Amino acid sequence: MTFSLTILGTSSAFPTSKRYPTAHVLNVCERFFLIDCGEGTQIQLRNNRIKFGKLNHIFISHLHGDHFFGLFGLISTQSLLGRKTPLHIYSPAGLESIVNNLFRAVNDVLPFELIFHEIDGKVAKLVYEDKHICVESIPLKHRIPTYGYLFKEKLKVPNIKKKFVESYKPGIKEMLNIKKGADYISSEGKVIPNEQIIIPAPKPRSYAFCSDTAYSEKIVEQLKDVDLLYHEATFLEEAKKLAKQSYHSTARQAATIAHLANAGQLIIGHFSARYKQFEPFLEEAKEFFDNTVLAKDNLLIEL
């Protein structure tokens, strides 16, 4: 089953000529979850051939323009393309009235429903769930209410080995019990341990999106053993003071969080436009967490 991340934009504060502002897309079994929606996100969705119709859930981290100004165009385009199915938008308080006021002001009646889900609180919450995944909010530490999002694949039921089924011909009820972890007891009373019968389900994968945030070890516990962690790194350590003042992180801090959380891989991004070279970010982060990559527009990472 697909579980892949496409990075649409990596700039902070405003786009540059080479980098769009923040937007990520997580593909879970060909259903696409958009995380943040900076200006130009709809262009980047097209550039990455991601169909708008397969996008039903949008997660906004916070209400700074570089993280949501692309929503208006994306919603408008979906309207022009005749979308009928509801579009769910998850965000801190305030977005619903901003979006509704705008479309009301231009007399645009959308042909589909926008369903807003307000994210709040100081502790992580389950904010979305379907048969494949669940999504938790990650309370971050920024100048305004800001949430990251943790996407966790659900554990699948294991398959039963074909050879066992052919030999013992178990009934439906027995099959269900085996999938739930039961051993098999044959009609002659022979016990076959569960682990000999099943092909274990693949390990559930997970992706955590953490932008924008000051360094905060409070998130580490929730991120424990995450497979892929995106953590903002707006500055280099040399601008640590500036990072603290503006509630952003340095590459070293992002790597420290990845290390403490025992993440599988770290992506750093949201680089300040003051930097023209990004290799120093990678070097700085790798000192503390080796499996780090630099976010790039249109980067695809498959898990």
Add this chain to the structure above:
Amino acid sequence: MTFSLTILGTSSAFPTSKRYPTAHVLNVCERFFLIDCGEGTQIQLRNNRIKFGKLNHIFISHLHGDHFFGLFGLISTQSLLGRKTPLHIYSPAGLESIVNNLFRAVNDVLPFELIFHEIDGKVAKLVYEDKHICVESIPLKHRIPTYGYLFKEKLKVPNIKKKFVESYKPGIKEMLNIKKGADYISSEGKVIPNEQIIIPAPKPRSYAFCSDTAYSEKIVEQLKDVDLLYHEATFLEEAKKLAKQSYHSTARQAATIAHLANAGQLIIGHFSARYKQFEPFLEEAKEFFDNTVLAKDNLLIEL
């Protein structure tokens, strides 16, 4: 003196992977006038190396998203870059409250003044004037109040031939009179006709922006002898009915307006995303107005 047009976006309704939505920039003596501001305009300004600080006047044709959704990001970026000078925005009614409500909702206090100028009425009006140019509104025929803009360079005063000045050494008052068109009368009573003394000022140049609009000959008189005319051509003539229903024009209709107005050159753009080839637009238009070019993102036309 520079008088050049850069086209930043040429798509209609929504951007495609190759075309940004509508935005034009007119450079008048290194002062830049932005006309419409679709999503991604700030990216295109960067791509065309147009400095944000030299942009003080923005003209919005109408409040459909593909013509103004880029304003929020552009204003926000100017704020982040520390702009201090006022920014003037000309548009039909409604934009001021949309922009102010948005920035108020996200608690963003801009460090510069936004000055809104409401364009209204059914007849052309002077909406802007400085020492180099004047700008008139062009009432268009669209589904909502929509205005094009006519930029007209002012007639410069002529220069006086160096040879004449050296021979006759006229006083300052006489020089001013000559520049205003007076003949010169020497101390011996000799009359030298004005046209023999002056180097005429170059012919004032003009640019008209007409998007979006149904075919309407009402605008022809105002556009008479315009040097450069941009007229939308959302559809080909085969979709004439669709053009009429949606208050847009065909390539043939755009060319007809250029012909009737005796324009110097015609640019057509705002092509519907239903078309993948644009040569047919050019062929159709050229039948009625030969000096036609297709709008392309990043096209620069110097007058």
